Amino acid sequence: MFFIGNYSKPVWGVEITSNAIAVLNVLCAVVALFLNTVTQIISYRTILRSSLLKSILLGFLVGSGSIFLFYLFIFSRNKSGYVETFALLVANEIIFFALWYCFFNFINMGETARRIRIMRELQAFPEGLTYPEFLQRYNAREMVQRRLDRLLGTGQIFEREERLFLNKPIVLIIAEVVKWMKIIVMGKKSEFD
């Protein structure tokens, strides 16, 4: 692996070997994900109670920033290897982003996914539920109302005289991107086509 730098002098009184740095170099994205997760949980339970999204973004900043600081430290010890240092920074930031994206979707699924809610409802009844029994607990009306409340609450749409209109374009842009990706990858616009 590429030579990280001169570690003959201890850092903050701790001896750091090149092997340790090489391993941390490979796993720093995982450490960043851990920092991201801890930050997200603590911030949501304390200062950011009203916004799950803000706690997720704060976690991302902490995780991504930790990788950046790590490579700033590496660079300070080995200025001649700046090309490789930069390449590793980029690679690990991409790995962290991919891990964070999976983490973000995991939280999002817990918050909004129908499948997870359906499974939680079934989990509460080990003997099972018939279709009509299930609909009494969770149904399309509740699904649509929750999403409507979310879209109205975030200002994506607004309501006037019992009719709905578009307001901010963010969700619309996402909807269009997803629609076109479905056409490219699956050859259809909807799961019902």
Added chain:
Amino acid sequence: MKTLFFGNLLAILFFFVHLLIWKIHLPRRQIKTLFILVIVMSFVAFPFLNGSKPSFLSTVIEWESLKALDYFHIYFYYYVISLMYIVFYGALYVDSPSLVMTLRVRETGNVGLPKDVLFKDLGDEVLVKPRLDDLVRDKQAIFSEGKYILTNKGRIFVSFFVFYRKLLKASMGG
């Protein structure tokens, strides 16, 4: 540089093979097929990684042959990127009600979409039944004697989400 080069190459190859297979025949269990494809591609690529030395990159940096940590880093990069794509694919595979609702509102333009039309069009047969059928197809639930019952596989899967929601002290979602 090796991680970026080989990791991205593997990811791009995976994506093209995936598109090719999907154009020939859309698999019934698409997510499972994607996972299998990721593993198969990593084995297929291994002999080509060993001993690779792209000459154009050698002019930029000193190119040593791949060591164990390099292989680990490259495959870790590839697996994580592939996992991200599979998670994204999950969003493509199922129609998100929020996105469907937004597109429906957009279609009406300045006229606006009546709320009761939305509730009428997005009923239980559209939003609930297909998801229950998905659970049965993915063996996370069974349909027995007229009842939907969660399997052990389903219980284990949902337990991660329940645990994290408890950590956050959050309510039941949906």
